[in-house]
Amino acid sequence: LTRALLPALQRRRGHVISVVSLASLVPLPESLGYSASKAGLRAFMLGLSLRRPETGVAVSMVHPGAVDTPMLRYEAANGGSALNFLSTPLSPDAVADAVVANLDRPRLERFLPSHDEWLIKILNLSPAVVQRIRPLLERAAKPGLAKYRSAI
Template identity: 40%
Template sequence: MTKATDFCETPRSGTRLPRAVVTGGSGGIGVPVVRGLLGLGYEVVVLSRRAPSLCDPHLSHIVCDLADTGDIERAGSAIVSAGAPIAVLVHCAGIIEPGAIDGLKADALQRQIAVNFTAPVFLTSLLLPLVRRGGHIAFVNSLAAVYPLPESSVYAAAKAALRSFALALTIEAKPRKISVSSIFPGAVDTPMLEQEMQSGGSVLNFVNPPATPESVAATVIRAVESAHGGEYFRPAIDGIFGRICMGCPKLLRFVLPLFTWIGKRGMKRHARMKRRV
């Protein structure tokens, strides 16, 4: 395992840079999040199976399989042993394996719960003592937490649980003035979305055009820079509708045929745009 470095020091002043820890920083939304944090002057430690493609003297990597609690514990211990306080902790890693309930496989169930829920909860527990007063913890969640998709029940359940954890953490972390944010994007134009659709993902992903990873990362950075935590939904109107549906599940079932029709049209339009690129 690659071990995290201690605080980096700037060549001119020798002052210590604030430390940020990011999971899933080697792909998807994670790469622009890491780039944004580096641009703000953070030293960034990435936890992921693959090394980030970015090259920066203030970027370090810990090899970590976030589906393995033993790996998470070893990575957490490496960071704790360095002893440097953490200014920002961002949980970007996530996976989805769509499929009907009646065909659910045990390993698919365990992987999705492990990466989407257990990993951020366990890692937060390990690193919370190092998060400095006034620090920030951000969770890249999903609209599926409040707008569950057919064929993605396990993913939606894990994300809904993560939302509840973040809300509880907000209360626990308040005495130390640690802010907690959750970002809820809809579909994002990443390899994860392509893999999801190849595996039978829901056409509801395309009711709105998929967001770019950079635009979601910009929301994450904006949340981290804010002095207050909170919930950020992209697009905002979907967050409002999703939360209404959580209070009135019949509404979602009522509009599902219309949204399915819109989603099919959106998916065809997205495919045409991809072919042109």
């Protein structure tokens, strides 16, 4: 879609905003295909952002954590990642608000919840860090998962 619309976006100095995911930066072994596709989308968007001097097209990404959707409810009930519940799942409206915020205050990457940004950046300093602290994060997330499961 972006490739098809790129000529029009260039003429109007448009702005492409994608909802990516925190899973693009911290892979979820329970959802490998999802994490891989989101990582690919992030790489595409980063590449497109590097072409801004040539195209004039702005690029932004919104990286939500867990969003309260039917997909998350299914995963909560059927063995999805406990890491989705380190924070309270976001509403779809919160994600939409972040997308709209990029129109007025563009940022290459916007993390939801915003306090997760520093944790994500620290984890991405070295892939080995993720492997070492994942068990701690999973233990910290289990109460949130239990609370979410009891509410669905």
